[in-house]
Amino acid sequence: MAGEWWEMDLLKADWDIKQHVIDAYFNASTINGKLGDLYSCSGAVEDGYLLDVEPGRTYLLRIINAALFSEYYLKIAGHKFTVVAADANYVSPYTTDVIAIAPGETMDALLVADADPGRYYMVALPNQSPLPDPQSPTLITRGIVQYSNKQRAADGGGRPSSDIPVSPEMPDQHDMITSFYFHGNLSGLHHPQHLDVPKHVDERLFITLGLGSICRGGQSSCKRSENNESMDVATMNSFTYQQPAVATPLLELHYYSIDNRVLSMLQELPDKPPRVFNYTDPALIPPGPKEAKLEPTSKATIARRFRQGAVVEVVFQGMAILSSESNPMHLHGHDVFVLAQGEGNYDATRDVPRYNLVNPAVKNTVFVPRLGWVAVRFIADNPGIWYMHCHFGFHLSMGMVALFIVEDGSTVDTSLPAPPADFPTCGHDHNVMSNEFYPI
Missing domain, CATH: 2.60.40.420 (Cupredoxins -  blue copper proteins)
Incomplete structure (x- = not known):
């Protein structure tokens, strides 16, 4: 270890x-x-x-x-x-x-x-x-x-x-x-329990990973480029994660189908970033006027819903804003097929033909290389609310997190189980059981 x-x-x-x-x-x-x-x-x-x-x-x-x-x-x-x-x-x-x-x-x-x-x-x-x-x-x-x-x-x-x-x-x-x-150089091994890569894709996401900034004190405008008026955060498609201010865990609200409360707290993680530029331009690493224009970040509880059994493809794109660090991205509750990786900016026309659809490595943590990208595919078949986040502790603390919500299917095995009978209520005064520690 x-x-x-x-x-x-x-x-x-x-x-x-x-x-x-x-x-x-x-x-x-x-x-x-x-x-x-x-x-x-x-x-x-x-x-x-x-x-x-x-x-x-x-x-x-x-x-x-x-x-x-x-x-x-x-x-x-x-x-x-x-x-x-x-x-x-x-x-x-x-x-x-x-x-x-x-x-x-x-x-x-x-x-x-x-x-x-x-x-x-x-x-x-x-x-x-x-x-x-x-x-x-x-x-x-x-x-x-x-x-x-x-x-x-x-x-x-x-x-x-x-x-x-x-x-x-x-x-x-x-x-x-x-x-x-x-x-x-890692590839999957064919064995009796080996799963084939699904060829049909239901949803595609392009997610940029990097740093940005928000204004201190909730201000709408401020000076950037490591100025004391702003604070650095970690981002996914120009969003940084904000923990919802609720006593009842989101997973419990989701189980009891209190969707209005859940939806009011969540901001959908978009399919792609709000702007297109040279994401891996080394000139964006040192703080300065060129980089400062790309820093502004929104703060929200970002989430993405998937129907039970949906095949999802995600391209993680590393960026150069304020740093050029790699990102070990981890999805709770699922394994992913690692289809390809590359240096520089992802280009679908060039890179999709390089996908390994025969024997890709199957992992739950994928290493997005410095100033590069990784393409993965997974089946959203585990109902619940799952963290998808960078496994660097500082990126996690700084907000490189999103929630992946997998909806129930039509069977018991594809539906979220109820909280256990002895699940403590922690004194919350509402008509569903609640606990700060019911896991996401």
């Missing part, structure tokens, strides 16, 4: 990010919660994650990025991985010496202990977009893959000639192309 070590309260960090008060950032990276020997506490070198292996054996590693801020590159010196699953779906076996894994993603990989007996560093490196994007400290961490003492004794009497672990050569922290090719 790749993660982060924070030396501040995460609720405060979340509030600070929302208010754009400070640049909240973590203090170290971890593997399975351990800092590793690049860090020290009170002058003592920290322990790192240790994986003991026996020569010739094959190990299944279930790898999770549980971080808030960064995609990680993972390598083990002298070894290769064979990736066999992603987001709990089989992929065609893919052999690589580096795994790129974004927040919210999971990868299953086979590791064969076929190197010379010894000790090898397992290194996790958070990557980031290059300048002119804002830069963060490079907080690398490492554990150790160690061949068993029994094997060492058989090979020479106890310990290897050098107890210093071998280090892998890591990608540069600004190398985003390694991630692009890693994700592009």
Whole structure:
């Protein structure tokens, strides 16, 4: 598990990010919660994650990025991985010496202990977009893959000639192309439960992802380009998500068909952004007059309704407004077929013929590359209200969120189940059960 070590309260960090008060950032990276020997506490070198292996054996590693801020590159010196699953779906076996894994993603990989007996560093490196994007400290961490003492004794009497672990050569922290090719090389594996990609599409969405700004204090106009009168937000088609000010959860209102209350709170997520421009123009990254014209953002509880069983195609387009960051987009309650990805601006005429409709990877978190795009397709067959959001913690806090509402079908299996009989009411005075914690 790749993660982060924070030396501040995460609720405060979340509030600070929302208010754009400070640049909240973590203090170290971890593997399975351990800092590793690049860090020290009170002058003592920290322990790192240790994986003991026996020569010739094959190990299944279930790898999770549980971080808030960064995609990680993972390598083990002298070894290769064979990736066999992603987001709990089989992929065609893919052999690589580096795994790129974004927040919210999971990868299953086979590791064969076929190197010379010894000790090898397992290194996790958070990557980031290059300048002119804002830069963060490079907080690398490492554990150790160690061949068993029994094997060492058989090979020479106890310990290897050098107890210093071998280090892998890591990608540069600004190398985003390694991630692009890693994700592009994932494809689905045909097996008895394999689902075919639906060929007919009922609804198509083109969703731009980036940053924008809103005026502080609810003002209708203000100065932008990182002026104190405005506040940076994360956007989808020039909307930033606003949590509805209601005590009754939307899912409960939806179940009891109190549609007027629900509809009055929601703003429909449009099919496409309000304006067309060169979304990936690097000149838009630094704040300035050209970029400021594209910053203004609407704040609303944005949602999109789909009928039960509808086939939906979404193209996520990364933008360059104020930053050129990638975006790991996660849809709750559904898996998606990852049809294609590309650099630059999406062009349907050029890019649709490149779709993989035979064996695309099936995932629930798709990594939209820096200044690029990803096309996905899914079947809206899970009734309820589902978050669709960026899995970077700061983008989530800043509003890169929408609700996907899947309507009930005609059967019990395609309809939202009732709240449980012991569902607490939390003292709300109305004629339906209610709870702040009934999940979206």
